Amino acid sequence: MKAIVTVIGKDKPGIIAKVSTALAQNEVNIEDISQTIMQGNFTMLMQCDLTNAKLSLKELKSELLTLGESTGVSIHVQHEEIFNAMHKI
């Protein structure tokens, strides 16, 4: 299953490292990544493969939520299909 991880917040060193470490520890493979600063906010989108993940999407979401809170960014994890459904005909 593919998921989209979205990280939004105030820019500071180490955000990418922390998020990708958490994903790697849970055997989540990052297939695509893009990052930019939008309106002063750090904005990163990652497309991830959860096929071999140690955690379910729900558990991963909860773990990243905690990580986000401690890092001062907001992290969303959503099934990729919701974006395909809403934005592709």
Next chain:
Amino acid sequence: MLNRKEILETIDMVEKEHFDVRTITMGISLIPCIREDAEKTAALCYDRICKKAENIVKVAEDLEAEFGIPIINKRVSITPASLLTSSFCGKEVVLAKALDKAAKTVGVDFLGGYSALVQKGMTSYERSFIKSIPEALAVTDRMCSSVNVGSSKAGINMDAVRLMGEIIKETADKTKDRDGFGCAKLVVFCNAVEDNPFMAGAFHGLSEGETVINVGVSGPGVVHHALQNMKGASVDEIAETIKKTAFKITRAGQLIAKEASKRLSAQFGIVDLSLAPTPVMGDSVAHILEEIGLDSVGGHGTTAALAMLNDAVKKGGVMASSNVGGLSGAFIPVSEDIGMIHAAEKGAITLSKLEAMTCVCSVGIDMVAVPGDTPATTLSGMIADEAAIGMINNKTTAVRVIPVPGKGVGDTVEFGGLLGTAPIMEVSPYGCSAFISRGGRMPAPIHSNKN
């Protein structure tokens, strides 16, 4: 990879614009539970609901987490209960209590279908059932009731219209300690639909499968936000934007509905495209109309703006779902929409204007509080007017009105939660008791003869 703008747009819809799936409603046929006595029937109905809907809350929570779209309500609708109670007239409330208990056991917010369909005629058991509604609503918390009194094919059952005016009054009286709250769970329809996921009017129609998932999407805030960037745009451009927004919202609903049906081993029924407001700021249908350019909802131009909104939502939604159904239109409940509440408080919207609005949208005079001393025949007159609009225009119309005991114009009633706050609205002082007391059946309109 997916487009960055699209991903962030979805996230903003949820975080800033109150986008959600308003309800996942499981329709359950209770026909196999019919027995001769009340207790047996009630016990079987309880067991069947608990078994079929056992996982609905868990599945909804899982879907919410996985897709990142909040799912606000989990509900159950059942076979119209008047069909289950024919052999134990006078003991219908036994069933009502069991249904309420089942709703609490499985953890759903509401259970709909304490209903009767009497648009053409009323049997003795249906009359007995309808008379049980006030008591049933007074002794239950989560159960909702509806009665269909007319259709474009059958005409309007004026005996039922008269009876429902009295039933609404009695329901208000039996729940007077809660400002007539029982009436917020009772709706009178014309052309009721069998697959409506929304309350209080949901029931599981006889033509439906055994267990069906119907989903109601929402998103007035998303539509409102999309229009905020369109100052000075022409009406056709506005309609186009509403269409595109409705498409996206509905696609999310379709995905959730399909996935929920699969996980709950139920048939996928329909996605209901209704724009359903809530009393929180930023989730109002009235505010969309004001964004289109009205000084206040209720003023001149309201019906036209609403007609365009309603039509554009349907056009966008229809392409987004394989099966569209339910009510599928903009809702204009007064107490459940912050913009409508404000308009009612300042006298900008009246019952007459609401009636006009119901000609072009779903669903009717909805969540309107009126003075407690409003005569039953006047309530029946309101029902008859709405039913006539539905019957002639081949659409669903409804009345959910609360004659608040002991309160009058200038007072306000608080129902709390999604049901919101309602300023008491003025009712015409001119009665119609001679008309209502005639009873009988209003013949179906000429255009019902299509064969």
